[in-house]
Amino acid sequence: MKKVCLLAVCFVFLFQAVAFAETKIGVFDAKKVMQDCLYGKDVRAKLDAKFGARGEQLKKEREALEKLKVQIESKAFDEKTMQDKIVEIRRRSRDWTEDFQVYQKSIQRDQNQLGKPVLQKLEKVVMEFCTANKFSIAFDKNTPGLAFIADGLDISADIIKELDKMKKSGK
Known part of the structure; x- marks a missing residue:
């Protein structure tokens, strides 16, 4: 009975080693x-191009508000003027x-709209790249739960190259 259990344990370890040898993971x-x-x-x-000018305008307005706040804090005005400035x-x-919230929502909306086709292309490229290079699993580095990633597993640069090839070929 002990020999059978020992043999079973040996087979389990043997098959696990084979399974891990064939697994290729990319991040x-x-x-x-x-x-x-x-x-x-x-x-x-x-x-x-669409939002740059508006962003600069909001930045200048924010800076003007900061200057006004500094003036108020330094009490550079008489009491009546101070209350008006407040x-x-x-x-x-x-x-x-x-205005800033509307600006951010507009950027987010357009970013999602413009980025959606790119994400679809990214998904396609990752699948093709991983299939061609025999990866068993590919994770997004920012996925919750990934606590450690060994050097050499990051395939981001390769994915960028593949996406750039796709763009240059007009797809």
Whole structure:
């Protein structure tokens, strides 16, 4: 009976070693891939062209609010003017916050709309790359639960190259 149990344990370890030898795991950073590939750069350029001027305008308004806040804190005004400035900064801050939220939502909406086809291409490229290179599993590096990734497993650069090839070929 002991020999049978020992033999069974040996077979289990033997088969586990074979199974692990055939498993090839890859990890990629989807965020980095999206930022660094040509498709992602096109999306970024379109977003910058559409929202860049508005972003600069909001930044200048924020800086003006900060200057006004510093003036109020330094008590550079008489009491009547001080109260008017406090009311003004509250109003302008509220308006800026509302404008900024609308701006962020617009960027997010357009980013999702422009990024959706790129994500579909990314998914296709990852599947083709992993199949061609005999990867058993590929994880996004930002997936919750991945606590450690050994050097050499990151295939992000390879995925970027494949996406760039796809872009250059006009697909």
